[in-house]
Amino acid sequence: MMQVTLAALYGEKGKELAEVIQRCTDLVHASPLRRVFRPYRIEQVHGTLAGMEKLAGYHAHFNANQWAKTGREKVPMKFEPLFDLVRKHFPMTFQFGGFPRAFTQFASVGQRPYERSFQVQWGSNRVTLVAWPNRSGDFTSTRLLSRFRDEVAAECGIRHKYDNDNDLFMALGEITGLAGFPDDEIATLKQQSGKVEESVRDVLLNHRTEITLEPDDIFVVQYENETLPLAGTKAYRITDPGLSAAVIGSLYGNAE
Secondary structure (H helix, E strand, O other), rough: OEEEHHHHHHHOOOHHHHHHHHHHHHHHOHHHHHEEEEEOOOHHHEEEEEEEOEEEEEEEOOEEEHHHHHHOOOOOOOOOHHHHHHHHHHHHEEEOOOOOOOOOOOOOEEOOOOHHHHEEEEOOOEEEEEEEEEEOOEOOOOOHHHHHHHHHHHOOOOOOOOOOOOOEEEEEEEEEHHHOOOOEEEEHHHHHHHHHHHHHHHHHHHHHHHHEOOHHHHEEEEEOOOOOOOOOOOOEEOOOOOOHHHHHHOOOOOOO
């Protein structure tokens, strides 16, 4: 069945964000990881704001993340409040890079922002870029994105996959084709990836980029593949007057 998510910055990118993404992918391509790195198209790169996935096997739109967290709670999603919540919380400013090694104003998954800003994640075979919301340089007194996600969960029954999550997380591409490599070569690639991460993080440190996420940059996305390739994916701008709660409900199709 088709699934649905709430995503930011899907599709065509503004010049500054496109440059950040291209800069990171170019550095990976210039490294030994080019042998196993498959970048996504820039239009495909996105940040998930809240998981609207439906629990399979039911006619009602029960939130799949809520079920995954509890194993028992079937929470029906309400799409109507989503429009007002987006207008309430956005615009929101995000910072990519610009975090020195010693920056400890906040932590992300137990890591400093410098480390978390760019990673080669061998556990999930993803290459990732992360930004954080702030208000006039304050990242901590109001966790802006986390607060939005909490209100969406409370008012819409749409629960984000990760709790207490204030990250705008973007996958830039995949580590792929490892089945064709012997174990010793894979071990070497993993060792080399540490140097690649450091080089990209240092470039991000010296190229601090801020973007403002507007309501027009937020999409309800219908997809077959969770990486949101352009083929098989449809994005509906949440500010589109033709998008309604009923339309969102219809995006899952009739299959249970």
